[in-house]
Amino acid sequence: MDNINSIFADDVELIENADVFEEDYTPDRILCRDDVLKQYTSVFKPIYKGRPPQNAFLYGDTGVGKTAATKYLRENLERDIEQKNQQLPVGERTTLNVVWINCENFTTADHKTSSYQVAVGIVNRLRDKGNRITGTGYAPQDVYDIMYEELDKLEGTVLVILDEVDKISNDDTLLYELPRSRDIGYVENVRVGVIGISNDYTFRKNLSPKVKDSLCETEIKFPAYDAEELSEILRVRARLALYDDAYSQETISLCSALAYQEASGSARRAIRLLRRSAEIAEEDGSEQVEENHIRQADKDLEYGNIVESIVDQDDEKLYILKALAHLDNAGLTPARTRTIHTAYARVVRTYNQQRGKDPLTQRGMFNHLSKLVMFGFVNTIEHNKGASGGQWNEHEFSDDVDPQKVKDAFEDRNLEWLHIDVRGIEE
Structure with a gap:
């Protein structure tokens, strides 16, 4: 092997086991999380004992161990249940089914996820490939009925893990009904437990009281790691x-x-x-x-x-950033709001020729532009010439953003980087 000459080889190798760096790697021990792990373990104990499952809501910033701890406890629970079942008669054994759904995978063009779409995802996770349903063409209640029918075909306890649960928009039907599905009478043969995982601290605050009662039976906050x-x-x-x-x-x-x-x-x-x-x-x-x-x-x-x-921004904000990118490349930034709106309108019409989508009004676009300023993508420069000269604002990319990054984001969203002519629109 050492004699093979390849353009892909390096003169030295420092990485012995790259799998350890992968996000799906589950360590043998979860470090620096003793307190939350103890609390989290108590959520899984009823399942191990064959009792009705608890519902739990996990929250904390990204990268603080929520998903890793969940995978770790799930794997240990499945292993321990299997070992325990080997010592019990068939009729006394515990059956556990886990359905793990990342709600971010079901976002639409406007970057929102609905209960309907997540329910479709659960159905398709439980069905064979040739028997899956599409994300359109079904009434919402029909999809929920199909989902509960599929869940009820299973046995014992079904643990539904909703990762990135904060991606679900205002339609919180699933978050209310799923944890209570047996009480409501939607399922008879299984007991359903739900674990919601969120990076958004404010998500819980915005949940309706009925959803909090259902989903947030146990709340576990994962703090940030220190150095x-x-x-x-x-x-x-x-x-x-x-x-x-x-x-x-x-x-x-x-x-x-x-x-x-x-x-x-x-x-x-x-x-x-x-x-x-x-x-x-x-x-x-x-x-x-x-x-x-x-x-x-x-x-x-x-x-x-x-x-x-x-990439995570909705379409309107992406169109504004693309408009700014073309203005920037043409040397036309910082630019006034109306100039950006003219460029933005050309972007919208170019990308939506077949759909007939109209650009937002200048006021509507400005609301999105203000959010981009708040997020740190765009800087606003205020000009005040006094009573005689007037006041106006100009906008440009912040130091962290440039046209190439916007282009890369479009390509990551599988959007073609179309040329937009911004000549002649400067004030």
Whole structure:
């Protein structure tokens, strides 16, 4: 193998087991989460004992261990139930079915997810590939009926895990009915437990009282990791993923410090940073991860985070950002609101020729533009020439955003980057 000459090979290899860096990797131990893990374990205990399941709501920033802890406890629960069942008569055994749904996977063009779409997702998760239903063409109640029919075909306890549950918009039918489905009479043969996982602290606050009573039977807050905790997590990951001489304690400390400062104590960011640093060091032919590799990796990840944040915006905000990108490339920024609206209108008409969609009014567009300012994508410059000169605002990209990032975001959304002619629209 060493004699194979490939353009894909590096002169040195620092990563011994890349799987440890993957997001779907479940560690043998969940570190620095003893308190919340103890509380969370109590949610799963009734299932192990063959009792009715509890419903739980988990919340906290991204990368603080919510999903990792859920996977860890699920795997341990399934293993322990299997071991326990081996010692029991058939009639006394516990049956557990887990349905894991990421609600973000069912967002529509306006980046909203409905109870209807998640219900379709649950049905299709339970059905064979050739028997799945489409996301359109069914009345909502018909979809819910099909979902409960599929759930009731199972046995014992069904645990439905709704990751990114905050993506579900104002239609909270599923969040109310699913945890109470047996009490309401929608299912008879199974007992359904629901775990909702959210990155949005305000989501719970906006739930209706009836949904809170159903879904939030147990609430568990996952706090951000501090720098020392991130170091502990990274030390274990580095030991499992990297060769012994590939890193130093300084490597761990710097990755942890940057993740703590820039990503609110996100273990996910720290692990990504360590991985990217090792990849850059390999490409550089270095036998150890150095500070310059970590700094470059931090810049790479920051670029990706901004693009990802742009991808998450709804269509109107994307159109405004594209309009600003073309104005910026033409040297026409900072630009007044009416100039941006003219460019935005051309973008909307270009992308919606077949759909007949009209652009928003200038006032409507400005509401979205104001949100982009609030999110940090756009800067507003206020001009005040006094009573005689008047007042007006101009807008331009913030330091973190540029036309290339907007273009990358469009391509990540599988949207073609069409040319928009902005000549002749400057004031």
